[in-house]
Amino acid sequence: MNKLNRTALYDLHRSLGAKSIPFAGYEMPVNYPLGIMKEHLYCRKSAGLFDVSHMGQLIIRSATQSMQSIATELEKLLPIDILGLGEDRQRYGFLPNRQGGIIDDLMISNRGDHFFVVINASRKEIDFKYFKENISKEIDVELISTRSLIAIQGPKSEKILSSQIGELSSLNYLDVKNFTYNGEILWVSRSGYTGQDGFEISIPNSLCEVFCKSILEQKGIEPIGLGARDTLRLECGLCLYGQDLNETITPIEAGLKWAIQKVRRTGGEREGGFTGQEKILAQIDTPPSFKREAFFPDGKAPLRSGTKLFSDDSGKNEIGLITSGSYSPTLERPISMGYLNYTKFKVGDPIFGELRTKFFPIKRTKLPFVPTSFKRN
Known part of the structure; x- marks a missing residue:
């Protein structure tokens, strides 16, 4: 039996009384003493802190190619508008295979001099290899392991996170911005997987526990496990890779046509040109x-x-x-x-x-x- 990986918050989870389960090769908290039901409802009315450090974080950059050139290369792999993705903006997308099935779904951000991609835990080695093998050799793809990923979700998330890193009211949905905490840079996006207002924060591993302890000292926030994360995303109709999405299900069958911008569809300025285009574009024209x-x-x-x-x-x-x-x-x-x-x-x-x-x-x-x-x- 393979040894399970642990996130930088493992000791904190134990101290908080978390019940842990194996998930995507990691030992992850499924719930805390509050219990799944109460954690769910607490996040809906106030705020919850989630450890999602098991997910993959990719940096895609080049020492020789422009961001426009990198975006053009990425559009060969993803059926979304990356050339039109503004600096410090984020977008949902997916990697199709040649048959139009979904290798993984992901979030991609334009950070000005590189693209930052968050991928699913169970697919990160697969995705990393796929990007490396199918993108220009002039472009570097790095799977980073020095940073954790946490989410703060719920109607009080802005107030609670602002108390630690500064004003967030100008940050709109799917905006991304750098903030400083204890002399280190946090990459903060206004996004999440609960269907509510919230934030995802990429933070150095060495700072993660200190930061989370400080967050949890604030009034109105509780730690939330994977159990409530699953019920929260399901209530809002968000897909889970490996259950609702896989390599035999296309984005159109999954009801994700909205994520393929018109510029990439038939008749668009940059129609097609991506892996799996034949089936995906055909299904847009003739629903499956x-x-x-x-x-x-x-x-x-x-x-x-x-x-x-x-x-x-x-x-x-x-x-x-x-x-x-x-x-x-x-x-x-x-x-x-x-x-x-x-x-x-x-x-x-x-x-x-x-x-x-x-x-x-x-x-x-x-x-x-x-x-x-x-x-x-």
Whole structure:
């Protein structure tokens, strides 16, 4: 059995009474003594501190090429507008394979003299290798290990973080800026994975515990584990790689067409030119029959990832699969996301989820389950 990695906050997690689990090769806190349900609700009404240092952080730069040249190279790999990404701005994107499936989803920032990319923990070695092998040799790709990544999320996150690093009110959603703390540089973005206002902070490993202890001394913030992070993102309809996204699911099937700017679509100024363009652009023009949907299961039992969906209560006509499901603390009911195959299902047909050989009725609904509350410009 491989030894699990630990983040720079491992000792702090233990001192806070965290229950830890293996996750993407790391020993990570799933919850603290408050418990998943109360952590979730606390973050929704106040603020939560998350350790997300297991995620990968990439620096993409060049000693010989301009940022425009780097962006042009990156647009061969990602179907998003990188040339139009302003300095100190961030954008959601994904790496498609040749069949249009998703190698990983990510956040990319233009930092003026380099691009900063945050990638999923389970995919960071895969992504690092993919970038290295598929980008110009004049461009350097570095997977950094000297910095941690933490998130502060919730309606009181701005006030709490401002008390430590200075005024943040001018920082809009998906803005990125450097701040100083104890003589070290923090890379701060107004973003996150809970559907709420919040921030992600890249910070030197050596400073991370001191900084987090100081944050947790403020009124109105609690440490939050991966359990509540999962229910928070699910309520707002955000995808989890490895469950809702994988190398066989395209961005269009996943409902992520919005993330492909018009300039990269058919008829756009820089249409196509990226890996997987044939299938992705074709699906934009002709919507696929396999699509991500939102569901309200009847009853109190959550229908979780792997639950098969049928159009009958005897399991004869399989029409889809649940990829994420949990109890929603905000709505006080079970919620699920998954995929329906519309070649086997018609709108109006009944839907049943199979749980322990029983079949439970499900209703389709719309995403997000809970409205997002990002700070828009």
